Amino acid sequence: MDTLILRWVTFIYFASFIVYISLMIFRRPVLGLIAAYTALMGLVLHTVGLAVRWKESYNIGIGHAPLSNFYESLVFFAWSVVAVYAVVERRLENRSLGVVVMPAAFLLMASASLFPGISSRIQPLVPALQSNWLTIHVVTCFFGYGAFTVAFGGGIMYLIKNVGVFTHFSPDGETIVELIYRMVQLGFVFLGIGIMTGSVWAHFAWGSYWSWDPKETWSLITWSIYAVLLHARYVWGWRGKGVAYMAILGFASVMFTYLGVNCLPGLHSYLKM
Amino acid sequence: MPEGRSVFKKFFSSVELTIALLVMICVLLIMATIIPQQEASRELLASLTPQMASFLKSIQVFDLYHSVWLFMLFALLSVNLVCCSWDRLPAAWWRFRGRWDGWAGQDGGLNAPREVVLSRINSGAVTADVKALLEGGYRLTVENEGDGVTVLRGERGRIAHLGVYMVHGGVLVLVLGFAVGAFFAMEGYVNIVEGETVRVVDLKGGHGFLELPFSIRCERFILERYEDGTPKTYRSDITFLKDGVVVHQGALLVNHPLSFAGYRFYQASYGIAPDWRADLEYRGDGGRKGKVTVSEGETFYLPEGDGVVEVLRVEDNLMHMGPAVKLLVSSPKQEASFWVFKDFEHIKARKPLLTETIPLFDPGLFKPYVFTLNGINGRYYTGIQMIRDPGVSLVALGGVMVFCGLIVAFFIVHRYVVVCIVEEETMLRISLKGWTNRRSFSMDKELQTLVQKIKALREGDA
Numbered sequence: 001m002d003t004l005i006l007r008w009v010t011f012i013y014f015a016s017f018i019v020y021i022s023l024m025i026f027r028r029p030v031l032g033l034i035a036a037y038t039a040l041m042g043l044v045l046h047t048v049g050l051a052v053r054w055k056e057s058y059n060i061g062i063g064h065a066p067l068s069n070f071y072e073s074l075v076f077f078a079w080s081v082v083a084v085y086a087v088v089e090r091r092l093e094n095r096s097l098g099v100v101v102m103p104a105a106f107l108l109m110a111s112a113s114l115f116p117g118i119s120s121r122i123q124p125l126v127p128a129l130q131s132n133w134l135t136i137h138v139v140t141c142f143f144g145y146g147a148f149t150v151a152f153g154g155g156i157m158y159l160i161k162n163v164g165v166f167t168h169f170s171p172d173g174e175t176i177v178e179l180i181y182r183m184v185q186l187g188f189v190f191l192g193i194g195i196m197t198g199s200v201w202a203h204f205a206w207g208s209y210w211s212w213d214p215k216e217t218w219s220l221i222t223w224s225i226y227a228v229l230l231h232a233r234y235v236w237g238w239r240g241k242g243v244a245y246m247a248i249l250g251f252a253s254v255m256f257t258y259l260g261v262n263c264l265p266g267l268h269s270y271l272k273m
Numbered sequence: 274m275p276e277g278r279s280v281f282k283k284f285f286s287s288v289e290l291t292i293a294l295l296v297m298i299c300v301l302l303i304m305a306t307i308i309p310q311q312e313a314s315r316e317l318l319a320s321l322t323p324q325m326a327s328f329l330k331s332i333q334v335f336d337l338y339h340s341v342w343l344f345m346l347f348a349l350l351s352v353n354l355v356c357c358s359w360d361r362l363p364a365a366w367w368r369f370r371g372r373w374d375g376w377a378g379q380d381g382g383l384n385a386p387r388e389v390v391l392s393r394i395n396s397g398a399v400t401a402d403v404k405a406l407l408e409g410g411y412r413l414t415v416e417n418e419g420d421g422v423t424v425l426r427g428e429r430g431r432i433a434h435l436g437v438y439m440v441h442g443g444v445l446v447l448v449l450g451f452a453v454g455a456f457f458a459m460e461g462y463v464n465i466v467e468g469e470t471v472r473v474v475d476l477k478g479g480h481g482f483l484e485l486p487f488s489i490r491c492e493r494f495i496l497e498r499y500e501d502g503t504p505k506t507y508r509s510d511i512t513f514l515k516d517g518v519v520v521h522q523g524a525l526l527v528n529h530p531l532s533f534a535g536y537r538f539y540q541a542s543y544g545i546a547p548d549w550r551a552d553l554e555y556r557g558d559g560g561r562k563g564k565v566t567v568s569e570g571e572t573f574y575l576p577e578g579d580g581v582v583e584v585l586r587v588e589d590n591l592m593h594m595g596p597a598v599k600l601l602v603s604s605p606k607q608e609a610s611f612w613v614f615k616d617f618e619h620i621k622a623r624k625p626l627l628t629e630t631i632p633l634f635d636p637g638l639f640k641p642y643v644f645t646l647n648g649i650n651g652r653y654y655t656g657i658q659m660i661r662d663p664g665v666s667l668v669a670l671g672g673v674m675v676f677c678g679l680i681v682a683f684f685i686v687h688r689y690v691v692v693c694i695v696e697e698e699t700m701l702r703i704s705l706k707g708w709t710n711r712r713s714f715s716m717d718k719e720l721q722t723l724v725q726k727i728k729a730l731r732e733g734d735a
Contacts, residue, residue: 062499124499124505126504127504127505127506127507127526127527127528128527128528130506130527130528131528133528178712185683186683188679188683189676189679189680189683192675192676192679193676196672196675196676199668199672201528203665204528204529204530205527205528205539206539206541206658207460207530207537207539207541207658207659207660208460208660208662209665209668210451212305212338214306217302217305217306217338218302218306220302221299221302221303224295224298224299225299227295228292228295228296231288231291231292231295232292234288235288235289235292261306264306264307
């Protein structure tokens with residue numbers, strides 16, 4: 001049931017993306033409104049899907065928050081991206097960023113449903129994962145990833161704002177850079193909390209708050225890259241392209257931290273799941 | 274900037290250095306995740322020439338996380354942080370503590386003033402209303418400069434200037450705590466069979482043994498499984514004894530450590546003790562059958578000289594398929610080695626082609642006999658980790674400082690407004706100026722809002 005709902009959400013996000021593109025092409029503001037509300041509808045349904053999955057896990061006797069395996073992480077990542085974006089779009093009063101953010105959400109959801117190796121079955125938690133820290137650690141990390149994804153969208157937007165169909169509706173460079181900064185600040189705080197709660201959890205579960213596990217190490221690398229971005233403003237007066245490029249580089253690091261580390265052995269490996 | 278500032282000072286208090294160090298740390302860490310480290314590097318080492326291998330080992334390429342390089346980078350970063358803060362904190366502290374004076378003709382970087390002109394009637398009430406309006410968002414000081422001039426200064430969020438230093442201070446404390454842990458932490462490991470007591474633990478990293486001033490006994494080990502055989506929860510009930518007297522006891526679960534004598538004890542793993550007994554049954558042709566209870570390493574004979582069976586291994590949970598026993602059955606005519614699973618029927622039902630694809634899992638491999646495992650039982654051992662890390666409290670403190678500092682630095686804004694109310698012949702002239710440590714447009718908006726609110730105060734009057 002929950003996977004069915006989530007599959008619908010995938011399509012709704014795709015539809016929203018198409019409408020955002022049409023906004024760029026046809027330049028009618030009403031399209032922006034439709035795209036935004038479609039995405040919002042998708043987000044609501046997405047939340048329902050997560051809640052249903054959570055409840056179902058209790059029904060079959062292995063109750064836990066839907067945050068414990070690869071499928072669930074992809075789905076929650078997509079949720080945070082859209083949630084962060086929904087808040088941002090309202091404050092920005094400009095709907096054009098949807099054209100770069102919605103495809104990210106759609107691709108995450110699509111990967112969850114379509115890749116053969118990813119099981120959508122609700123699986124029981126091994127003893128090490130049976131902790132309340134699981135929820136807060138995973139949620140804060142993915143909120144961070146969500147904010148960084150929107151920042152990445154901003155970075156892309158900055159680079160294409162003078163290209164073709166995007167010229168008319170894109171916000172100006174300064175606004176985009178300011179948006180990137182705010183998103184990076186938000187993501188930095190969330191990821192920081194995520195790393196810290198992960199350490200606290202490790203301290204109680206495995207006796208050591210830091211063990212240089214590849215995922216731990218890469219999350220620190222990601223955090224440092226964004227620290228560089230935050231400092232670069234004061235040093236080289238980065239106002240434009242530099243910030244955009246760093247936002248994109250940071251996102252590459254986020255994706256490696258999320259996915260790439262599974263190729264390296266360690267505690268966080270989803271390979272077994 | 275003070276004259277004759279040494280090159281040393283300039284270098285170490287530069288943000289460029291910070292960025293360079295952060296980049297270098299990232300590069301080192303990336304290398305460390307890609308190049309196999311410590312035990313994992315054995316394979317790679319074997320494929321290199323001895324000279325190359327020993328050279329790389331000597332520069333700690335295979336132990337980067339504990340290398341002098343990483344240590345130096347963090348040490349330099351710490352020096353850099355201290356120098357940066359030393360350099361910039363005084364100014365920030367002045368901004369935090371100092372008097373803000375932006376009126377009386379000086380601009381002091383405040384936004385261009387906005388004005389509201391109202392009727393002079395009821396000027397006292399207007400002043401009081403404006404004061405109340407500002408008090409809603411600011412900490413206010415009022416000055417009556419006489420001659421019908423009132424100056425209201427409002428301010429909030431002064432602490433914003435210190436946020437950055439809280440973050441950096443927190444990072445320093447974190448790095449210090451981590452260093453203390455790296456040098457002074459003690460980590461040990463011990464397996465205790467149910468019912469047994471130990472006094473000696475193995476130290477991590479092959480540093481030998483540690484004899485404890487107390488003993489640890491595992492009273493009981495309890496394991497619960499899910500239906501498919503994977504562990505659901507497990508727990509050890511342990512007691513701590515001094516000279517044979519119980520001084521402390523508790524239950525140890527994954528995610529729930531126990532503290533005692535300055536150490537923390539963790540439920541790390543478990544296994545089956547070597548003395549596990551397996552209840553085996555076998556059936557051959559012509560009514561030949563039998564039952565035995567055996568342990569690992571024992572042998573027994575099949576009836577009428579059909580062969581001898583050696584029990585090679587007893588496993589509690591082989592490949593998530595439950596209890597299993599590995600047998601080596603030999604006779605002059607044939608020899609077979611295979612696993613006998615306790616839940617063989619269930620496994621076969623879920624994977625019908627199992628024995629065709631993996632003959633090793635076929636309990637009937639030694640024809641014509643078929644073996645069944647009715648059960649295994651025995652004692653478990655519990656794997657306990659014990660740790661004492663004096664740096665943990667520092668790391669925790671550092672974490673809290675970084676978190677609070679980030680909130681202050683990113684989300685608290687210092688705002689300062691100056692409202693000057695001048696009584697003229699028939700009018701009341703209210704001028705507003707503002708300053709913020711962030712982007713000025715936010716202050717513009719704030720002043721705009723205030724102007725509208727002040728205008729609204731007198732909307733009631735004609």
